[in-house]
Amino acid sequence: MLSLIRSSIRDLLPIVLVIAFFQFAVLRQPFPNVDDLLVGVVLVVLGLTFFTRGLEQGLFPIGEAIAHAFARKGSLMWLLIFAFALGFGTTIAEPALIAIADEAAKVAAQAGAIESNEASMRNYARGLRVTVAFSVGVAIVVGVFRILKGWPLHYLIIGGYIGVVVITMFASPEIIGIAYDSGGVTTSTVTVPMVTALGVGLATSIRGRNPLVDGFGLIAFASLTPMIFVMIYGMLI
Amino acid sequence: MDLFTGLAHTLYSTLHDVLPIVAVVIGFQVLVLRRPIPNLGKSLIGFVYVLIGLTLFLAGLERALFPLGKLMAYQLTSPAFLGGDPVSTAGLVRWQDYGWVYVFAAALGFATTLAEPALIAVAVKAQSVSGGTVRVWGLRVAVALGVAIGIALGTYRIVTGTPLHYYIITGYVIVLIQTVFAPRAIIPLAYDSGGVTTSTVTVPLVAALGLGLASTVPGRNVLIDGFGLIAFASLFPIITVMGYAQLSDWWSLRRKRRQASAKDDVD
Numbered sequence: 001m002l003s004l005i006r007s008s009i010r011d012l013l014p015i016v017l018v019i020a021f022f023q024f025a026v027l028r029q030p031f032p033n034v035d036d037l038l039v040g041v042v043l044v045v046l047g048l049t050f051f052t053r054g055l056e057q058g059l060f061p062i063g064e065a066i067a068h069a070f071a072r073k074g075s076l077m078w079l080l081i082f083a084f085a086l087g088f089g090t091t092i093a094e095p096a097l098i099a100i101a102d103e104a105a106k107v108a109a110q111a112g113a114i115e116s117n118e119a120s121m122r123n124y125a126r127g128l129r130v131t132v133a134f135s136v137g138v139a140i141v142v143g144v145f146r147i148l149k150g151w152p153l154h155y156l157i158i159g160g161y162i163g164v165v166v167i168t169m170f171a172s173p174e175i176i177g178i179a180y181d182s183g184g185v186t187t188s189t190v191t192v193p194m195v196t197a198l199g200v201g202l203a204t205s206i207r208g209r210n211p212l213v214d215g216f217g218l219i220a221f222a223s224l225t226p227m228i229f230v231m232i233y234g235m236l237i
Numbered sequence: 238m239d240l241f242t243g244l245a246h247t248l249y250s251t252l253h254d255v256l257p258i259v260a261v262v263i264g265f266q267v268l269v270l271r272r273p274i275p276n277l278g279k280s281l282i283g284f285v286y287v288l289i290g291l292t293l294f295l296a297g298l299e300r301a302l303f304p305l306g307k308l309m310a311y312q313l314t315s316p317a318f319l320g321g322d323p324v325s326t327a328g329l330v331r332w333q334d335y336g337w338v339y340v341f342a343a344a345l346g347f348a349t350t351l352a353e354p355a356l357i358a359v360a361v362k363a364q365s366v367s368g369g370t371v372r373v374w375g376l377r378v379a380v381a382l383g384v385a386i387g388i389a390l391g392t393y394r395i396v397t398g399t400p401l402h403y404y405i406i407t408g409y410v411i412v413l414i415q416t417v418f419a420p421r422a423i424i425p426l427a428y429d430s431g432g433v434t435t436s437t438v439t440v441p442l443v444a445a446l447g448l449g450l451a452s453t454v455p456g457r458n459v460l461i462d463g464f465g466l467i468a469f470a471s472l473f474p475i476i477t478v479m480g481y482a483q484l485s486d487w488w489s490l491r492r493k494r495r496q497a498s499a500k501d502d503v504d
Contacts, residue, residue, distance in 0.1 A: 011357070014348035015438075019305055022344075026337055027312055032305070039240065040301020047294025050286045051354050052361075058283020060362070062262060062274060069270045082265050089257035095250050096440060103464075153425045154416045161409045168402050177401055177464030184467040185440060187432045189291060190254045192355035196362050196429070211366040212422050219359075220428035223471055 001049070008048040016041065055193055063197025064204075071205035076148070083144040086195070087222065088137035096185040097132055101125040104178045111174045113237060128233060135229035136186050139221035140195065146217065147202050150209055153217040160224045167231045175234030182230050183223040192219060240300075247296040248288075255288050294354065295437065302438075306345070307445040313341050314449045332396045335454075339389045342446060346388035346470060349439040350381040356433050363426055371426065379481035380430045383474030388443060391469035395450045398457055401465040408472040415479040423482035430478050431471040440467060 023029055031037060070079045091097060105114075105121040105128070114120045146156060168176060187195075195218045203215035266274065274280060314335075350356060360373040394404055416424060443466045451463035 011352045014351050015302060018341075018344040018348040019302065019309065022309055022313070022341055023305075026341075027309065032308075037301045037305070040297040040299075043293045043297030043300065044302070045297075047290045047292065047297055048352070048354060050290030051294060052290070052357060054283045054286025054288075054290055055354075055358050055361070056283070058280045058285075058287055059358075061276065061283070062280045065274050065280075066262060066265070066270070069272050073270060075269075078265075078269050082261070082269070085261045085265070086258070089261045090254075093253045093257050095253060096436070153428060157428055158413055158416065161413070165402075165406055165409065168406070173400075177462075177468075180401065180405060180468035181464050181466075184432065184434075184471040185436075187355070187436065188254055189353075189355045189358075189436050190258055190287065192433050192436070193358035193362075194258055196359055200362060200366055210422075212363070212371075213425060215366060216359075216363070216425035216429045218429070219432040220425070223432035 001053075004049045004052060005045065008045045008052070011048060012041070012044060051189075059190070059193040060197045063194045064201035067198050067201025068205050071202060079144060080141050083140040083198075084137040086137075086198070087140035088133045090188065090191040090194075091136040091186050092129060092133040094186065094188050094191075096188065097129055097182070098125075100178065100182055100185055101128040101132075104128055104175070107174050107178065108234075108237070111172070113172070113174075113234070124237065127237065128230065131229050131233045132182055132186060132226045135225040136222045138229075139225040140218055142225075143199065143218040143221040144202065147199060147209065147214050148206065150214060153220065157217075157220055157224060160221075160228070164224070164227050164231075167228055171231040171234055175231055179227050179230035179234065183227045186226050187219055187222050191222075195219060195222070240296075243299060244292060244296050247299065248292045251288060251291045251295065254291070255284065259284065291354070291437075298438065298441075303441055306442045307449075309341070310442070310446040311449045311453075313338055314446075314453045332393060335392070335396050335450075338392050338396070338446075338450065342392040343385040343389040345442055345446070346439065347381045347385040349442055350384040350434050350470075350474075351377055352438050353434060353436060354438075355436045356380055356430070359426075359429060359433050367422070371423075375481065375485075376426070376430070376478065379477045380434055380474040383430075383477035384434050384439065384470045386477070387469035387471075387473030388446075388466055390473075391466040392446065392450055394465070394469075395447060395457060395462050396454055398454075398462060401468065405468055405472060408476065412472070412475050412479075415476060415483070418483065419479040420482050420486055423479060427475050427478035427482070431475045434470055434474050439470060443467060443470060 023031060066082075070082065102125050105125040108114050108124055109116040109121055114124050142156070146153065171179065196216070199218045200211045200215035203209040203211040209215070266272075356377060360376045363371045363376060364373045390404065394401065419427070447466040448463040451457045
């Protein structure tokens with residue numbers, strides 16, 4: 001536990017240094033609320049320590065155990081349903097996504113795409129969240145299917161990028177920034193380890209798959225599909 | 238905010254993150270797989286650790302780093318700091334006036350990425366799966382460099398007001414070219430590292446920087462120009478991680494060649 005705390009401190013040191021440097025050397029101001037700051041830093045160090053501990057003990061083993069169990073069961077249908085549920089379920093409740101969806105509703109109202117009142121903005125934001133969650137579900141399904149088939153990842157991802165570029169040409173400029181950002185916010189700190197463990201677990205239990213080459217790549221899909229789906233959503237509404 | 242209400246509030250929003258996963262896992266476990274998970278008790282304790290850890294982590298960030306980081310982002314982008322009127326006589330924004338903003342953006346991107354828990358998770362997994370050829374710190378520094386470059390470039394874009402998709406599409410083309418030449422084994426990991434960089438620590442600070450900058454640079458629309466920094470932060474790590482693999486490949490090849498030629502000399 002002590003060595004974990006030490007490595008958490010090492011992980012956080014760069015942020016503290018950057019902020020201290022800019023505060024003193026560039027902005028030339030003293031720190032406000034020093035005691036708040038100290039309490040906060042202690043909490044962050046403890047938090048990171050617990051998180052890494054829990055990662056090794058909870059998230060990774062459960063993700064891999066599930067992957068092995070599905071591989072042994074051998075039902076493709078259920079595996080894909082599980083993949084969709086994991087992607088959809090973890091994204092729909094994601095706080096970062098809720099924030100960005102509300103932001104996007106404001107943009108759409110300002111641009112005149114939807115009516116500028118409370119109800120239509122709420123509808124728009126909810127539709128956007130469901131769209132992104134659905135696209136992440138689809139992403140994990142496609143990614144899991146790729147692992148099973150052993151297809152090279154880059155053909156699919158590059159194909160997806162070409163899709164993004166083509167759709168960008170037809171999308172309205174207000175939605176582009178939000179669509180591109182929504183790709184990055186979908187994958188939360190809890191989802192990433194879980195999904196990574198699932199992919200690596202599947203690739204280890206299937207003969208002929210290499211965990212490094214085939215096991216990674218699920219996150220890449222989950223950051224790609226929301227861009228496409230959100231731009232399409234912007235066109236349809 | 239009181240420490241305990243802060244903690245309770247963060248715990249509640251972290252539960253939102255963790256509960257869907259627990260529900261999906263338990264649901265499929267009970268209804269479909271019907272097979273006991275090995276070491277269930279220990280794994281559940283692990284989940285509780287994750288919950289406690291994330292709660293403390295986020296509450297600490299909210300208390301210490303986010304307010305200060307956001308304040309600094311606004312101060313660095315404010316006209317007062319930039320030294321009077323950043324608009325030149327021609328009415329154009331001079332991007333050179335924002336020098337400290339780019340430095341701050343790069344340093345902040347680098348430092349926050351090193352502390353990103355999701356990236357730590359992926360790096361740990363990658364090291365164990367690759368048998369040590371991918372090192373935890375090598376990967377994390379490569380990703381952090383990518384985020385630093387990406388965010389610095391992203392702030393430059395906001396200052397100059399050029400369209401986002403020109404940069405992103407150019408980035409895709411670079412990724413495409415690198416994919417052809419990079420070692421096969423690194424490609425999936427590189428693509429993944431684009432998605433993991435941007436979560437708990439980086440997003441709030443970077444979003445504040447983008448919105449602050451877009452609202453203070455004359456002629457920028459917050460809603461159109463304020464977004465897009467996260468997209469930069471997800472794209473450039475792909476490039477740097479593949480670059481890291483290419484460089485380390487090249488180094489080991491060179492060393493081998495040199496050793497071979499040294500051997501020839503001895504012979």
